[in-house]
Amino acid sequence: MKDRRTPSEPEALWKEDDMAGGQKVRAMVVILRTNGCCWVRHGGCTMCGYREASLNNVTEKDLESQLETALSRYSGEPFVKIYTSGSFLDDNEIPAPFRKKVYETFSGCSRLLFESRPEFITEETVKELPPNVTVALGLESSDPEVLEKSVHKGFAPEDIRRAGTLLKSHNIGVRTYLLLKPPFLTESAAIEDAVSSALFADGFSDEISVNPLNVQHGTMVERLWKKGEFRPPWIWSLFEVFRRLSGKVSARVISSPSGGGSQRGVHNCGQCDRSALDAIERFNFSQDISDLNVSCGCAEKWKLCMESGKILGTPADVERDFGNELMLKVI
Ligand code: SF4
Ligand SMILES: [Zn+2]
Numbered sequence: 001m002k003d004r005r006t007p008s009e010p011e012a013l014w015k016e017d018d019m020a021g022g023q024k025v026r027a028m029v030v031i032l033r034t035n036g037c038c039w040v041r042h043g044g045c046t047m048c049g050y051r052e053a054s055l056n057n058v059t060e061k062d063l064e065s066q067l068e069t070a071l072s073r074y075s076g077e078p079f080v081k082i083y084t085s086g087s088f089l090d091d092n093e094i095p096a097p098f099r100k101k102v103y104e105t106f107s108g109c110s111r112l113l114f115e116s117r118p119e120f121i122t123e124e125t126v127k128e129l130p131p132n133v134t135v136a137l138g139l140e141s142s143d144p145e146v147l148e149k150s151v152h153k154g155f156a157p158e159d160i161r162r163a164g165t166l167l168k169s170h171n172i173g174v175r176t177y178l179l180l181k182p183p184f185l186t187e188s189a190a191i192e193d194a195v196s197s198a199l200f201a202d203g204f205s206d207e208i209s210v211n212p213l214n215v216q217h218g219t220m221v222e223r224l225w226k227k228g229e230f231r232p233p234w235i236w237s238l239f240e241v242f243r244r245l246s247g248k249v250s251a252r253v254i255s256s257p258s259g260g261g262s263q264r265g266v267h268n269c270g271q272c273d274r275s276a277l278d279a280i281e282r283f284n285f286s287q288d289i290s291d292l293n294v295s296c297g298c299a300e301k302w303k304l305c306m307e308s309g310k311i312l313g314t315p316a317d318v319e320r321d322f323g324n325e326l327m328l329k330v331i
Pocket of ligand 2: 268270271296299
């Protein structure tokens with residue numbers, strides 16, 4: 001099929017709420033079309049479908065017209081997030097003069113956020129950053145084995161710690177992303193992994209964003225999911241991570257689940273998903289775990305699935321595969 005996407009238009013643009021300067025503000029989110037993440041050439045990460053958002057013929061001029069389109073829809077939001085399909089600080093993806101242009105264009109904003117892999121976070125790139133910048137780091141997990149075998153990230157947790165510490169030493173904001181339920185981890189192991197990863201990230205992060213795995217097209221995780229060998233995490237598991245971290249970290253802990261409530265995204269029984277996701281939205285701003293007081297009968301099923309998943313050692317959809325009665329027999 002012919003790709004109708006033009007390199008001179010951004011992949012997506014929308015507005016949402018977020019925090020800047022300790023206040024809830026409007027944010028403009030722009031997804032730029034770029035030539036994609038350098039790591040994709042090495043196979044990419046097991047859950048990442050960003051290659052679908054990348055093209056291979058994007059020039060600096062194209063990026064400039066994408067920026068112009070974004071500016072035509074910009075209404076002075078204090079927070080601007082510029083996502084690429086990889087690393088904003090990679091010269092091969094975003095040429096240095098274009099980066100400078102973005103810094104100048106949004107120099108009046110309270111916050112300008114973008115993502116980068118740690119290998120592009122060097123003394124040289126960091127010293128060029130204006131003070132309103134927050135760099136998002138995709139740590140995913142602080143367990144080296146999970147990062148290597150399950151996520152196939154291509155760097156070690158210590159690389160992220162080095163990058164985060166360097167950014168903080170220059171007073172640059174850091175938002176660290178964690179992946180809730182990387183493939184091959186059971187539901188309970190995924191909760192433990194997210195909690196210990198957040199404790200690791202707290203030393204160099206202003207914010208820790210817990211991203212529940214969302215099954216994206218064309219990924220290795222999608223193949224597992226289609227065979228019934230992977231169930232995206234329950235929303236209850238995300239609640240559990242928030243509860244366990246409460247009072248234990250100084251960073252703000254947040255989550256903006258993509259695909260929440262769908263079979264591909266973080267979900268509960270279907271009945272309580274909307275109210276549980278709304279509770280997360282409230283918690284993002286309040287940081288008050290009493291905002292997570294949602295109840296539904298499926299919380300018992302979640303516990304059952306966790307117990308049987310732990311005994312069987314599987315991240316699969318045990319509820320779908322075995323049903324309630326068998327799960328009870330297993331535990
Ligand atoms: S998750 Fe990030 S680092 Fe991994 S392939 Fe995707 S864009 Fe690249
Ligand atoms: Zn429910």
